[in-house]
Amino acid sequence: MSNSPRRARIAASVLCATALLVVAAQSSAAEKGAGYYGYGTAPTGQEIAGWAIAVRPDGQGLPPGRGSVDEGANVYAEQCAACHGTFGEGTARYPKLAGGGNLTGDRPEPTVGNYWPYATTLWDYINRAMPFPAPRTLTPNQVYAITAYVLNLNDIVPNDFVADRNTLPKVQMPNRDGFNWTDPRPDTKNAACMSKCQDPASVKIMSTAEGKDLTPRTTGPLDAMRPK
Amino acid sequence: MVFRLPPGARPAWPLQMADGEPGSGNRRTVLKQGLLAASGAMLMPGLARAASAEAAPPGDPPWSQSIGPGVVARTYGQPSDFEKDVIRRNVPWLTATPESSVSFTPLQDQPGIITANGLFFERYHAGRPTVDPAGHRLMLHGLVDRPLLLTVDDIKRFPSVSRIHFIECPANGGMEWRAAQLNSLQFTHGMVGCAEWTGVKLSTVLAEAGLKTNAKWVLVEGADGAHMDRSLPLEKCLDDCIVAYGQNGEALRPEQGYPLRLIVPGWQGNVNIKWLRRIEVGDQPWFTREETAKYTELMADGKARGFTWLIFAKSVITFPCPEKPLKGAGLYEIRGFAWSGNGRVQRVDVSFDGGVNWTRAQLEGPVLPKALTRFTLEWRWDGKPVLLQSRAVDETGFVQPTIAELRAARGVNGVYNNNAIQTWQVKADGSVFNVQLA
Numbered sequence: 001m002s003n004s005p006r007r008a009r010i011a012a013s014v015l016c017a018t019a020l021l022v023v024a025a026q027s028s029a030a031e032k033g034a035g036y037y038g039y040g041t042a043p044t045g046q047e048i049a050g051w052a053i054a055v056r057p058d059g060q061g062l063p064p065g066r067g068s069v070d071e072g073a074n075v076y077a078e079q080c081a082a083c084h085g086t087f088g089e090g091t092a093r094y095p096k097l098a099g100g101g102n103l104t105g106d107r108p109e110p111t112v113g114n115y116w117p118y119a120t121t122l123w124d125y126i127n128r129a130m131p132f133p134a135p136r137t138l139t140p141n142q143v144y145a146i147t148a149y150v151l152n153l154n155d156i157v158p159n160d161f162v163a164d165r166n167t168l169p170k171v172q173m174p175n176r177d178g179f180n181w182t183d184p185r186p187d188t189k190n191a192a193c194m195s196k197c198q199d200p201a202s203v204k205i206m207s208t209a210e211g212k213d214l215t216p217r218t219t220g221p222l223d224a225m226r227p228k
Numbered sequence: 229m230v231f232r233l234p235p236g237a238r239p240a241w242p243l244q245m246a247d248g249e250p251g252s253g254n255r256r257t258v259l260k261q262g263l264l265a266a267s268g269a270m271l272m273p274g275l276a277r278a279a280s281a282e283a284a285p286p287g288d289p290p291w292s293q294s295i296g297p298g299v300v301a302r303t304y305g306q307p308s309d310f311e312k313d314v315i316r317r318n319v320p321w322l323t324a325t326p327e328s329s330v331s332f333t334p335l336q337d338q339p340g341i342i343t344a345n346g347l348f349f350e351r352y353h354a355g356r357p358t359v360d361p362a363g364h365r366l367m368l369h370g371l372v373d374r375p376l377l378l379t380v381d382d383i384k385r386f387p388s389v390s391r392i393h394f395i396e397c398p399a400n401g402g403m404e405w406r407a408a409q410l411n412s413l414q415f416t417h418g419m420v421g422c423a424e425w426t427g428v429k430l431s432t433v434l435a436e437a438g439l440k441t442n443a444k445w446v447l448v449e450g451a452d453g454a455h456m457d458r459s460l461p462l463e464k465c466l467d468d469c470i471v472a473y474g475q476n477g478e479a480l481r482p483e484q485g486y487p488l489r490l491i492v493p494g495w496q497g498n499v500n501i502k503w504l505r506r507i508e509v510g511d512q513p514w515f516t517r518e519e520t521a522k523y524t525e526l527m528a529d530g531k532a533r534g535f536t537w538l539i540f541a542k543s544v545i546t547f548p549c550p551e552k553p554l555k556g557a558g559l560y561e562i563r564g565f566a567w568s569g570n571g572r573v574q575r576v577d578v579s580f581d582g583g584v585n586w587t588r589a590q591l592e593g594p595v596l597p598k599a600l601t602r603f604t605l606e607w608r609w610d611g612k613p614v615l616l617q618s619r620a621v622d623e624t625g626f627v628q629p630t631i632a633e634l635r636a637a638r639g640v641n642g643v644y645n646n647n648a649i650q651t652w653q654v655k656a657d658g659s660v661f662n663v664q665l666a
Contacts, residue, residue, distance in 0.1 A: 031431055034438025039385055040378040047377065048369050051506050054447050054457060054514050083324075093324035103530035108641060115532070116521050125517035128455040129354065132328070135453045175532075179524065181513075183536045185645075187637040188629035192577065192621050194586045202666060203582035203615065205653065207407035209550075209662040215411045216320065218334070218551050219313045225320045 055124035059169035062123065065140035066164040069157070072149025075142045079131045088112075088153045098153040103178070113154030117179055119171035123147045123163070144168075307346075311337075316347060319415055322403075327355035328454075330397065332418030335544070335565065336551040341392070341600040343421035345476050350483045351397050351419070351497060353518075354453030359503055361487040364451065366471070370509035373438030380487045383471060386428035386436075391470060391493065392599045394567045396420040396539050398496040398523065401646035405635070408664045413549035416650065416662060420567070422600035423484075425491045426474030431466045434509070443509045447516075448490050451505035458499045459513035460492065464537075468493045471504060494569025494598035495537040496644070498523055528639025539569030541628050542647035543576050543603070543620035554658035557611035562589070565600045568622035572596065575621045576603040582615035582651060582665050583630070589618070597623075609654075615665065616652040631664050 055061035067075075077086065084090055088097030088111070100111035108114065112122055127143045129135050138146070148163040157163075157171060191197075209215065216223030283289030307314065316331040323329040333349040350356070361380045369375040400419035403409045410416050434446075439462070446465045449457040460469075470491040473480055480486040485502025492499045498518060513519070513535075525533040543566035548554050566573040572595055577586035592602035603618065620628045629637075631648035653663040 031435035034373045034436060037386060037436050039382040039436070040376045043367055043369060043375050043377040048367065048375065051367055052369065052508060053455065054449070054508060054516070056510075056512065056514050103526060103532075104528070108526065110521060110526065112521075115526075116517075118515050118520065121515055121517050121520055124514075125521075128457070129453065129517075132325075132354070132453075135354065135455065178530065179520070179532050179534045181534045183533065183538065185536065185538070185540060186626055188633045190619070190627040190629045190633060192575075192586075192619070192627045194577065194588075196584065197586070198584055200581065200584050203584060204666045205615075205663045206666050207664045208653065209408040209411035212409060212411070214321075214409055215415060216317060218317060218336070218412050218414050222315070222317060223320065 053124070053128055055120050055127075057118040057120050057169065059120060059165055062120065062165035062168060063140045064165065065144050066162055067141050067143070067145025067148050068162045069145075069148045069152040069159055071141075072145035072147070072152070072163075075138075075145050076149045079138070079142075080146060083132065088150060097150055103175070111154070112150055113156065113174065115175050115178070117173055117176050119147065119151060119156070119168050119173055122150060123168055307344075314347065316350060317414060317418075319403075319410070328353055330399070330419060332414045333421050334414050335418050335420070335546050336413045336549050338546070338565075341422050341565070341594070341596075341602055342476060343423055343600075345423070345478065345481050345484075348421040348423065348481065348484060349397070349419050352452070352454075353456050356482055357452045357503055358482065359451055359487060364487055364503075364505065366488060366505055366507065368433060368437045368507045368509075370447075370507075371440035371443040371511060372434075372509050373440065374436075376433075376437050378433075380473065383428055383433075383488060384473060386432055388426055389429055389470060390424055390426040390474070391468075391491070392422065392424045392594075392596050393491060393493045394420055394422040394539075394598065394600050395491075395497045395500055396542075396567070397498065398536075398539070398644035401648065402643045404631070404646060404648070404662075404664070405640040405642065408662045411550045411662050413544065413546060413551055417544045419497070420565075420600070422567075423476045424474075425470055425472040427470045427472035427488075427491070430469035430471055430490070430507075433471060433507075434465060437509075439509060442511045444511045445509075445513050447506070447508040447510060447514050448499070448501040448504060449506040449508070450485070450501045451503040456498070456501060456518065457514070457516050458501060458518055459510075459516065460499060460537075462509075464492065464495070492537075494539055494571075496523065496539060499537060523644060525638065525642035525644050527642065533642075536645055539567070540645070540647045541568035541570065541573070541620045541622040541626050542566065543573075543618040543628060544650045545578070545616055545618045545652060548616070548654060548658075548660050549652060550660045550662060553660050554609060554654060556658065557609050559606065559608050562605040562607050562616070564589075564603050564618050566591075566603055566618070566620035567598070567600050568620065568624075568626070569598055570626065571598065571623040573601040573603075573620055574623045574625075576601075577619045577621075578603075578605050578607075579617040579619070580607075580614045583617055583619075583649070586619065611656060613656050614654045615663070616654055616660075617649050619649050632666065 083094035084097050090096035096109050096111050098113050100109035100114045126146055144163040148161050151157040216225045314334050314337040318331045331350045366378045397419035444462050446460045472489050472491045488504045489502045490500050490504050545564040547563040566576045576589045578589050579586045589603040589605040592604050595601050628649055634648050651663050651665055653661045
């Protein structure tokens with residue numbers, strides 16, 4: 001008799017395994033083999049190279065070319081400073097690129113210096129999306145140079161640093177180990193209690209949006225409320 | 229077809245006729261005067277009120293004593309002019325430019341689970357590109373046996389599926405971490421919409437290319453100026469993702485990625501790449517700017533969470549709300565939406581006393597996985613102030629948290645993934661305010 005729970009468990013796991021097999025069979029039946037439909041064409045190497053712009057932290061995707069901090073200062077002044085400020089301090093509400101304060105402080109501003117984990121990502125982003133009004137207009141050398149300059153603004157690389165496909169992946173960013181890449185949620189454990197879930201005396205309004213004057217109107221024409 | 233008036237009858241309201249339609253000079257004059265009067269009435273509230281008084285019984289309103297515009301007077305339909313306030317709206321002080329910004333769905337005026345295509349919230353990182361489908365391509369390469377270059381027509385030839393799913397920006401409610409800030413349902417919860425999406429399963433396209441055995445991650449990238457890109461684990465791509473071209477009975481709207489976007493059901497909005505043009509298969513994530521510098525959550529201890537893609541269970545009462553106050557004591561139907569990226573909404577409870585006691589609301593079907601779900605509750609208001617809340621539980625048993633719990637777990641610097649229970653303070657005069665409780 002002491003064996004029967006074990007038998008039940010074995011039976012259950014056989015059932016589970018069978019179910020998994022069935023599911024696997026169904027999904028493989030749903031998807032055909034490579035080339036089954038035969039739609040589209042094979043892109044040429046040149047076509048792939050033109051669009052494959054993503055760069056990984058190990059440097060995969062970085063093109064040939066190079067740029068120094070000094071060269072970067074010039075390109076940055078022309079292409080970037082109007083929005084990001086000469087020293088990466090940011091203008092108006094455009095992103096600050098340097099400084100930003102301690103990440104445990106009050107209202108820290110994440111920047112390349114205090115937050116970005118990989119220098120390669122900076123190259124990738126400038127190359128894919130900047131300058132904001134004219135993305136994909138910079139040469140690889142210009143992107144390397146701006147990257148070097150912004151890293152130098154943050155005191156991450158010395159004044160004589162030259163960015164290229166070999167040096168950038170080796171740059172140690174200050175916040176390299178500041179991320180947890182595994183989602184720890186659920187991190188709250190509310191219970192679906194139905195009655196007397198808390199002391200009524202503890203129910204207090206701690207903040208209200210009433211009278212804060214932050215809310216654009218929600219009737220009539222769009223509100224052109226000034227940036228605060 | 230000819231419409232005839234009864235003998236002796238004279239139109240009290242203009243017959244609105246298509247340009248070029250034959251008519252007597254006299255009638256044309258009458259028409260012009262009538263149209264002037266009509267447009268005047270629309271501009272002047274006093275006249276509009278008079279018109280609506282005349283419209284009530286026993287009177288017969290002008291629109292019942294005339295014929296309206298004919299077919300194809302509007303070849304693409306528009307909402308009634310009287311719904312002109314129901315529009316996407318933005319918070320101008322939030323962002324540097326409207327090209328890298330967000331607009332909000334007017335949830336206070338959304339009756340069912342489907343968000344109208346013209347009202348679906350926008351989130352752009354480099355504005356809304358105008359993509360010519362004839363010139364658009366989807367390239368698939370990397371760790372695959374057969375790299376592919378597909379036209380939009382090629383994509384449409386694959387077997388198709390249609391699914392109803394919400395899309396929510398994880399920054400929805402992001403302004404509310406420290407305190408109640410915005411007195412509006414639209415601005416606290418409007419970065420969400422729900423639509424029927426039609427397209428080909430991403431797994432089908434990946435199988436057509438043939439995955440190498442070391443394939444583990446997939447980069448998806450847009451054709452916009454931001455070349456918006458995210459890394460996704462292969463498992464999710466093979467599960468339920470869709471390369472979509474249809475949205476609620478028509479082509480994707482440009483705002484939603486025309487001609488192709490990725491749908492990643494239940495995951496945060498920004499991974500649902502719009503204007504999708506490239507899919508690269510790899511063996512590790514790319515750690516793009518959007519998944520390192522942005523869309524990561526800074527915790528109180530200075531560490532950040534990344535790859536927090538899933539939208540956890542959330543709900544909000546859409547009536548009453550700050551935009552839709554109560555008009556005196558009496559019987560009301562409380563209405564709202566609940567949703568979860570983890571499957572179906574299992575139940576929603578409503579509290580009138582700030583969370584001390586709860587009442588089970590009714591789910592109004594369809595109750596679909598990873599879709600907005602309606603809930604309702606009949607309520608007789610005695611005219612006294614209440615603190616109104618809704619709390620969703622999804623099919624995993626996860627219970628929507630309070631803002632106090634979220635702050636205790638994460639601090640206030642995280643910006644993203646605020647799925648807190650919303651509290652609406654209803655005052656004795658029926659007005660409604662966004663508040664946060666201890």
